[in-house]
Amino acid sequence: DAGVIQSPRHEVTEMGQEVTLRCKPISGHDYLFWYRQTMMRGLELLIYFNNNVPIDDSGMPEDRFSAKMPNASFSTLKIQPSEPRDSAVYFCASGPGRGWTEAFFGQGTRLTVV
Protein backbone atom coordinates (compact mmCIF):
# COMPACT_ATOMS: atom_id res chain seq x y z
CA ASP A 1 0.00 0.00 0.00
CA ALA A 2 1.32 3.43 -0.93
CA GLY A 3 0.03 5.05 2.24
CA VAL A 4 -1.72 8.37 2.45
CA ILE A 5 -0.79 10.53 -0.52
CA GLN A 6 -0.89 14.31 -0.37
CA SER A 7 -0.30 16.83 -3.09
CA PRO A 8 1.35 19.14 -3.61
CA ARG A 9 4.24 18.69 -1.15
CA HIS A 10 4.98 22.38 -1.24
CA GLU A 11 2.81 25.31 -2.20
CA VAL A 12 3.73 28.96 -2.34
CA THR A 13 0.96 31.39 -3.10
CA GLU A 14 0.18 35.05 -2.82
CA MET A 15 -2.18 36.44 -0.26
CA GLY A 16 -5.73 36.46 -1.51
CA GLN A 17 -5.32 33.52 -3.84
CA GLU A 18 -7.28 30.28 -3.59
CA VAL A 19 -5.33 27.24 -2.44
CA THR A 20 -6.43 23.63 -2.79
CA LEU A 21 -4.70 20.80 -0.98
CA ARG A 22 -5.37 17.22 -1.98
CA CYS A 23 -5.38 13.90 -0.21
CA LYS A 24 -5.79 10.29 -1.20
CA PRO A 25 -6.40 8.10 1.87
CA ILE A 26 -5.36 4.49 2.26
CA SER A 27 -7.74 2.28 0.35
CA GLY A 28 -10.40 0.79 2.60
CA HIS A 29 -10.05 3.36 5.36
CA ASP A 30 -13.35 4.87 6.47
CA TYR A 31 -11.97 7.89 8.32
CA LEU A 32 -10.10 10.86 6.95
CA PHE A 33 -8.60 13.68 8.96
CA TRP A 34 -7.10 17.04 8.12
CA TYR A 35 -4.55 18.47 10.57
CA ARG A 36 -2.58 21.70 10.59
CA GLN A 37 0.84 21.99 12.19
CA THR A 38 2.41 25.30 13.20
CA MET A 39 5.17 26.24 15.58
CA MET A 40 2.79 28.28 17.69
CA ARG A 41 -0.12 25.87 17.97
CA GLY A 42 1.38 22.46 17.27
CA LEU A 43 -0.87 19.86 15.65
CA GLU A 44 -4.50 20.84 15.37
CA LEU A 45 -7.34 18.74 14.03
CA LEU A 46 -9.28 20.78 11.49
CA ILE A 47 -11.96 18.37 10.34
CA TYR A 48 -12.65 14.70 9.95
CA PHE A 49 -14.85 12.57 7.74
CA ASN A 50 -16.45 9.19 8.20
CA ASN A 51 -17.54 7.41 5.03
CA ASN A 52 -17.13 10.67 3.09
CA VAL A 53 -19.40 12.60 5.46
CA PRO A 54 -17.97 15.47 7.54
CA ILE A 55 -18.44 14.58 11.20
CA ASP A 56 -16.65 17.31 13.12
CA ASP A 57 -15.46 20.56 11.57
CA SER A 58 -15.13 22.48 14.81
CA GLY A 59 -11.42 22.87 14.25
CA MET A 60 -11.80 24.71 10.97
CA PRO A 61 -10.51 28.16 11.82
CA GLU A 62 -12.66 30.34 9.62
CA ASP A 63 -15.16 30.31 6.79
CA ARG A 64 -12.24 30.77 4.43
CA PHE A 65 -11.49 27.09 5.04
CA SER A 66 -13.59 24.35 3.49
CA ALA A 67 -13.11 20.63 3.02
CA LYS A 68 -14.82 18.10 0.83
CA MET A 69 -14.69 14.38 0.30
CA PRO A 70 -16.56 13.58 -2.92
CA ASN A 71 -15.63 9.90 -2.78
CA ALA A 72 -13.79 7.39 -0.64
CA SER A 73 -10.47 7.95 -2.35
CA PHE A 74 -10.18 11.71 -2.50
CA SER A 75 -10.47 14.76 -0.29
CA THR A 76 -9.64 18.43 -0.66
CA LEU A 77 -8.96 21.24 1.75
CA LYS A 78 -9.51 24.65 0.25
CA ILE A 79 -8.53 28.06 1.56
CA GLN A 80 -10.13 31.03 -0.15
CA PRO A 81 -8.85 33.69 0.16
CA SER A 82 -5.51 32.69 1.64
CA GLU A 83 -3.69 34.83 4.20
CA PRO A 84 -0.09 34.79 5.46
CA ARG A 85 -1.21 33.39 8.82
CA ASP A 86 -2.42 30.27 7.00
CA SER A 87 1.20 29.32 6.36
CA ALA A 88 1.68 25.92 7.96
CA VAL A 89 2.12 22.25 7.20
CA TYR A 90 -1.18 20.56 6.49
CA PHE A 91 -1.43 16.84 7.11
CA CYS A 92 -4.02 14.40 5.92
CA ALA A 93 -4.46 11.15 7.83
CA SER A 94 -6.74 8.17 7.47
CA GLY A 95 -7.91 5.34 9.67
CA PRO A 96 -9.74 2.05 9.27
CA GLY A 97 -13.26 1.59 10.53
CA ARG A 98 -14.62 0.30 13.79
CA GLY A 99 -12.01 -0.87 16.27
CA TRP A 100 -9.08 1.10 14.97
CA THR A 101 -6.93 3.16 17.26
CA GLU A 102 -4.24 5.02 15.34
CA ALA A 103 -4.16 7.34 12.36
CA PHE A 104 -1.88 6.95 9.35
CA PHE A 105 -0.39 10.22 8.16
CA GLY A 106 0.60 11.54 4.79
CA GLN A 107 3.84 13.46 4.32
CA GLY A 108 2.11 16.80 4.47
CA THR A 109 1.80 19.89 2.33
CA ARG A 110 3.93 22.84 3.34
CA LEU A 111 1.93 25.97 2.52
CA THR A 112 3.54 29.37 2.38
CA VAL A 113 1.35 32.41 1.79
CA VAL A 114 3.31 35.54 0.94
Added chain:
Amino acid sequence: AQSVTQLGSHVSVSEGALVLLRCNYSSSVPPYLFWYVQYPNQGLQLLLKYTSAATLVKGINGFEAEFKKSETSFHLTKPSAHMSDAAEYFCAVTPGSARQLTFGSGTQLTVLP
Protein backbone atom coordinates in the same frame (compact mmCIF):
# COMPACT_ATOMS: atom_id res chain seq x y z
CA ALA B 1 -12.08 15.39 27.47
CA GLN B 2 -8.48 14.38 27.22
CA SER B 3 -5.17 16.16 27.11
CA VAL B 4 -1.49 15.41 26.81
CA THR B 5 1.47 17.20 28.34
CA GLN B 6 4.97 16.60 27.09
CA LEU B 7 7.58 17.84 29.50
CA GLY B 8 10.52 19.41 27.73
CA SER B 9 10.17 20.79 24.25
CA HIS B 10 13.84 20.02 23.56
CA VAL B 11 15.90 17.12 24.83
CA SER B 12 19.56 16.52 24.02
CA VAL B 13 21.39 13.28 24.66
CA SER B 14 24.75 11.91 23.67
CA GLU B 15 24.97 9.05 21.22
CA GLY B 16 24.75 5.82 23.20
CA ALA B 17 23.02 7.44 26.17
CA LEU B 18 19.56 6.68 27.49
CA VAL B 19 16.67 8.47 25.83
CA LEU B 20 13.76 9.48 28.08
CA LEU B 21 10.90 11.56 26.71
CA ARG B 22 8.14 12.37 29.14
CA CYS B 23 4.41 12.30 28.53
CA ASN B 24 1.57 12.75 31.00
CA TYR B 25 -2.03 12.45 30.02
CA SER B 26 -5.45 13.32 31.29
CA SER B 27 -8.45 11.30 30.28
CA SER B 28 -11.91 10.76 31.70
CA VAL B 29 -11.97 7.21 30.36
CA PRO B 30 -9.30 4.54 30.00
CA PRO B 31 -7.10 5.90 27.27
CA TYR B 32 -5.37 4.65 24.20
CA LEU B 33 -1.91 6.20 24.06
CA PHE B 34 0.54 6.62 21.23
CA TRP B 35 3.99 7.86 20.42
CA TYR B 36 4.60 9.21 16.94
CA VAL B 37 7.91 10.30 15.43
CA GLN B 38 8.34 13.02 12.82
CA TYR B 39 11.56 13.26 10.85
CA PRO B 40 12.34 16.54 9.07
CA ASN B 41 9.97 17.27 6.22
CA GLN B 42 8.10 14.05 6.82
CA GLY B 43 4.73 13.03 8.15
CA LEU B 44 4.11 11.39 11.49
CA GLN B 45 5.02 7.74 11.85
CA LEU B 46 3.65 5.54 14.59
CA LEU B 47 6.34 4.35 17.00
CA LEU B 48 4.19 2.40 19.41
CA LYS B 49 0.77 2.30 20.99
CA TYR B 50 -0.89 1.26 24.22
CA THR B 51 -4.36 -0.22 23.88
CA SER B 52 -5.06 -1.65 27.37
CA ALA B 53 -3.07 -4.84 26.92
CA ALA B 54 0.48 -5.07 28.31
CA THR B 55 1.56 -1.95 30.16
CA LEU B 56 5.08 -2.14 28.72
CA VAL B 57 4.85 -1.54 25.02
CA LYS B 58 7.65 -2.17 22.58
CA GLY B 59 7.82 -0.25 19.35
CA ILE B 60 10.00 0.17 16.35
CA ASN B 61 13.65 1.23 16.36
CA GLY B 62 14.26 -0.05 19.89
CA PHE B 63 11.83 2.31 21.61
CA GLU B 64 9.49 1.30 24.37
CA ALA B 65 7.01 3.00 26.67
CA GLU B 66 5.38 2.05 29.93
CA PHE B 67 1.81 2.92 30.82
CA LYS B 68 1.55 3.89 34.49
CA LYS B 69 -2.02 4.58 35.46
CA SER B 70 -1.16 5.73 38.98
CA GLU B 71 1.15 8.38 37.54
CA THR B 72 -0.96 9.06 34.41
CA SER B 73 2.24 8.75 32.45
CA PHE B 74 3.42 7.12 29.24
CA HIS B 75 7.11 7.96 29.00
CA LEU B 76 9.14 6.90 25.98
CA THR B 77 12.56 5.33 26.44
CA LYS B 78 15.39 3.86 24.46
CA PRO B 79 18.46 2.40 26.15
CA SER B 80 21.02 3.71 23.68
CA ALA B 81 20.48 6.72 21.43
CA HIS B 82 21.54 6.67 17.82
CA MET B 83 22.15 9.64 15.58
CA SER B 84 19.23 8.55 13.43
CA ASP B 85 16.87 9.02 16.39
CA ALA B 86 17.10 12.79 16.04
CA ALA B 87 13.54 13.87 15.28
CA GLU B 88 10.45 15.32 16.89
CA TYR B 89 8.37 13.01 19.03
CA PHE B 90 4.69 13.41 19.76
CA CYS B 91 2.63 11.74 22.44
CA ALA B 92 -1.08 11.38 21.70
CA VAL B 93 -4.20 10.14 23.46
CA THR B 94 -7.64 9.09 22.36
CA PRO B 95 -10.64 7.71 24.24
CA GLY B 96 -11.42 4.12 23.45
CA SER B 97 -14.19 4.72 20.99
CA ALA B 98 -13.46 8.19 19.69
CA ARG B 99 -12.08 8.96 16.28
CA GLN B 100 -9.88 11.86 17.27
CA LEU B 101 -6.36 12.03 18.53
CA THR B 102 -5.19 14.74 20.90
CA PHE B 103 -1.50 15.45 20.45
CA GLY B 104 1.05 16.85 22.80
CA SER B 105 3.16 19.81 21.78
CA GLY B 106 6.08 17.62 20.79
CA THR B 107 9.64 17.07 22.00
CA GLN B 108 12.57 17.72 19.71
CA LEU B 109 15.27 15.13 20.34
CA THR B 110 18.84 16.04 19.47
CA VAL B 111 21.52 13.36 19.55
CA LEU B 112 25.05 14.65 20.09
CA PRO B 113 28.05 12.79 18.72
